[in-house]
Amino acid sequence: xxxxxxxxxxxxxxxxxxxxxxxxxxxxxxxxxxxxxxxxxxxxxxxxxxxxxxxxxxxxxxxxxxxxxxxxxxxxxxxxxxxxxxxxxxxxxxxxxxxxxxxxxxxxxxxxxxxxxxxxxxxxxxxxxxxxxxxxxxxxxxxxxxxxxxxxxxxxxxxxxxxxxxxxxxxxxxxxxxxxxxxxxxxxxxxxxxxxxxxxxxxxxxxxxxxxxxxxxxxxxxxxxxxxxxxxxxxxxxxxxxxxxxxxxxxxxxxxxxxxxxxxxxxxxxxxxxxxxxxxxxxxx
Amino acid sequence: xxxxxxxxxxxxxxxxxxxxxxxxxxxxxxxxxxxxxxxxxxxxxxxxxxxxxxxxxxxxxxxxxxxxxxxxxxxxxxxxxxxxxxxxxxxxxxxxxxxxxxxxxxxxxxxxxxxxxxxxxxxxxxxxxxxxxxxxxxxxxxxxxxxxxxxxxxxxxxxxxxxxxxxxxxxxxxxxxxxxxxxxxxxxxxxxxxxxxxxxxxxxxxxxxxxxxxxxxxxxxxxxxxxxxxxxxxxxxxxxxxxxxxxxxxxxxxxxxxxxxxxxxxxxxxxxxxxxxxxxxxxxxxxxxxxxxxxxxxxxxxxxxxxxxxxxxxxxxxxxxxxxxxxxxxxxxxxxxxxxxxxxxxxxxxxxxxxxxxxxxxxxxxxxxxxxxxxxxxxxxxxxxxxxxxxxxxxxxxxxx
Numbered sequence: 001x002x003x004x005x006x007x008x009x010x011x012x013x014x015x016x017x018x019x020x021x022x023x024x025x026x027x028x029x030x031x032x033x034x035x036x037x038x039x040x041x042x043x044x045x046x047x048x049x050x051x052x053x054x055x056x057x058x059x060x061x062x063x064x065x066x067x068x069x070x071x072x073x074x075x076x077x078x079x080x081x082x083x084x085x086x087x088x089x090x091x092x093x094x095x096x097x098x099x100x101x102x103x104x105x106x107x108x109x110x111x112x113x114x115x116x117x118x119x120x121x122x123x124x125x126x127x128x129x130x131x132x133x134x135x136x137x138x139x140x141x142x143x144x145x146x147x148x149x150x151x152x153x154x155x156x157x158x159x160x161x162x163x164x165x166x167x168x169x170x171x172x173x174x175x176x177x178x179x180x181x182x183x184x185x186x187x188x189x190x191x192x193x194x195x196x197x198x199x200x201x202x203x204x205x206x207x208x209x210x211x212x213x214x215x216x217x218x219x220x221x222x223x224x225x226x227x228x229x230x231x232x233x234x235x236x237x238x239x240x241x242x243x244x245x246x247x248x249x250x251x252x253x254x255x256x257x258x259x260x261x262x263x264x265x266x267x268x269x270x271x272x273x274x275x276x277x278x279x280x281x282x283x284x285x
Numbered sequence: 286x287x288x289x290x291x292x293x294x295x296x297x298x299x300x301x302x303x304x305x306x307x308x309x310x311x312x313x314x315x316x317x318x319x320x321x322x323x324x325x326x327x328x329x330x331x332x333x334x335x336x337x338x339x340x341x342x343x344x345x346x347x348x349x350x351x352x353x354x355x356x357x358x359x360x361x362x363x364x365x366x367x368x369x370x371x372x373x374x375x376x377x378x379x380x381x382x383x384x385x386x387x388x389x390x391x392x393x394x395x396x397x398x399x400x401x402x403x404x405x406x407x408x409x410x411x412x413x414x415x416x417x418x419x420x421x422x423x424x425x426x427x428x429x430x431x432x433x434x435x436x437x438x439x440x441x442x443x444x445x446x447x448x449x450x451x452x453x454x455x456x457x458x459x460x461x462x463x464x465x466x467x468x469x470x471x472x473x474x475x476x477x478x479x480x481x482x483x484x485x486x487x488x489x490x491x492x493x494x495x496x497x498x499x500x501x502x503x504x505x506x507x508x509x510x511x512x513x514x515x516x517x518x519x520x521x522x523x524x525x526x527x528x529x530x531x532x533x534x535x536x537x538x539x540x541x542x543x544x545x546x547x548x549x550x551x552x553x554x555x556x557x558x559x560x561x562x563x564x565x566x567x568x569x570x571x572x573x574x575x576x577x578x579x580x581x582x583x584x585x586x587x588x589x590x591x592x593x594x595x596x597x598x599x600x601x602x603x604x605x606x607x608x609x610x611x612x613x614x615x616x617x618x619x620x621x622x623x624x625x626x627x628x629x630x631x632x633x634x635x636x637x638x639x640x641x642x643x644x645x646x647x648x649x650x651x652x653x654x655x656x657x658x659x660x661x662x663x664x665x666x667x668x669x670x671x672x673x674x675x676x677x678x679x680x681x682x683x684x685x686x
Contacts, residue, residue, distance in 0.1 A: 011320065102322030110322070187322035214321050222317050227324045234327050236319065243330035251326055
């Protein structure tokens with residue numbers, strides 16, 4: 001931090017779960033699992049793609065995704081039919097939690113919120129029988145949640161995460177797996193970073209978490225916006241707020257487009273949003 | 286000119302604490318840093334909004350200013366501030382008794398005492414101001430200006446100036462030495478000469494005994510009597526007083542002494558006015574009002590008044606009339622009242638000094654006064670301490686708000 005500046009925000013580089021969070025996360029994961037099961041029965045879960053099992057055909061109903069139509073089977077009958085898929089039991093799911101220093105920005109700290117979401121998503125995958133692997137780039141930390149492993153170890157591992165200086169900007173690549181999830185702020189990520197992060201042929205989703213002041217900043221003439229990772233700064237000022245909002249929205253569209261091009265989904269959330277809302281919105285088919 | 290001094294100047298070194306805090310607060314609040322993960326949207330916003338602009342420093346917060354002010358007050362309270370004259374000054378109170386005019390070593394006792402006072406002031410590196418010891422409060426820059434006019438010194442006047450920073454200028458060591466004031470006593474040998482008049486004779490003191498010098502007394506002349514009506518009640522009383530005091534009306538053959546003179550203010554009568562004092566009253570023509578605001582009227586005090594008008598005023602050697610009394614009410618009060626005034630204002634003839642005044646004044650001696658204590662009362666420090674506490678509370682409330 002350059003001398004002569006006042007931090008308006010705390011850097012909160014560690015993760016600490018509140019007492020009772022584990023029960024809350026497990027309940028939320030159970031709720032989401034039930035919700036997904038209902039969606040599967042509705043036949044709307046096709047999009048999870050590879051790794052899901054074919055469960056049968058049913059008549060097309062308004063609202064069904066046209067891409068779910070089984071054109072071969074439909075050609076044999078009079079009405080269009082859609083494929084019903086069931087989440088495959090087992091498989092492998094990777095969850096990457098960005099642990100670069102920028103994730104320490106808050107409050108609420110982005111890393112803390114990312115860890116909470118990762119816990120819920122890991123439990124959700126674990127309940128579906130998947131082999132869940134959590135990683136925390138740019139560190140080499142890794143945790144594998146197997147069917148036989150105690151759930152408590154997941155929370156303990158998440159609490160060991162610390163936001164570090166970014167040794168390498170951008171996103172690192174993930175190994176081939178059945179499903180992948182990125183949780184981070186995607187600070188400075190470019191199109192090629194997104195391409196590298198998204199394993200080809202693997203369904204994946206990305207959740208961008210920003211601190212409240214990164215989405216709706218309150219600044220005055222004396223504000224200097226700085227990047228704690230690089231130490232670089234740029235003078236803010238109320239006169240650029242509108243342009244900043246436009247630039248932020250343009251960036252959201254760019255990331256969403258890049259992920260969509262590779263078959264992935266992208267969402268943005270504030271670290272101040274309720275955990276339940278974000279998880280429901282993110283997991284929703 | 287007032288300067289600030291401190292009883293515990295070392296405590297001022299603690300001022301470094303608020304100064305350092307102020308510098309730190311200033312640096313902390315110079316600019317406010319907002320940490321973000323991605324600078325790119327900001328760069329884009331800055332590019333599209335125009336030229337880069339430097340963040341303007343924020344002013345220090347009210348809480349930090351109040352906290353620093355509180356600390357400054359606390360440190361000043363510890364240091365014990367007091368105001369004092371930038372250049373210390375002594376006020377010289379001049380003895381105006383006749384003995385001060387007696388000859389001493391080719392000069393006078395007064396001149397000798399003044400020289401001693403100036404030497405003492407140089408020794409202590411102080412300035413001097415001067416005032417005559419006759420109850421006045423006019424302070425002059427020179428002894429001559431202070432002595433302008435005549436008057437009589439009383440012990441009460443010196444006693445009233447027994448304060449730090451006061452220097453009594455006299456000839457003999459005071460029998461009751463001052464506690465706080467200093468003094469300069471010129472000393473001086475006995476001075477022979479006339480001590481009183483009796484009719485046409487003068488009584489001299491030769492150092493051991495009294496000698497009557499016949500026909501040596503000066504004649505007496507009351508100035509300005511022409512302006513009054515002959516054989517007026519005033520003139521009749523005056524003649525009686527001159528006779529009672531053995532004064533001989535002066536003529537060309539004798540030296541003349543003028544104990545006092547009479548002045549009449551105004552010319553045109555403005556009507557009859559009944560006035561009086563000391564149990565008598567008389568009706569007389571009012572000519573106006575005696576003015577007391579001019580320099581030449583300095584030393585006059587009202588003696589007979591009517592409402593806001595001063596009808597008769599008197600001072601050493603002078604009586605001013607703006608009213609001419611007619612026949613007074615019956616009784617001796619009129620004569621007694623005027624005679625008392627004549628005794629009070631009459632000047633001594635030149636060279637006539639009382640025997641007590643002529644005696645030797647002893648050895649010369651000087652003692653510096655106690656330092657003028659212009660310090661704020663001690664309890665003013667707690668005012669600063671209270672201010673510090675109030676400011677600290679203000680800082681806390683401003684911080685919490």
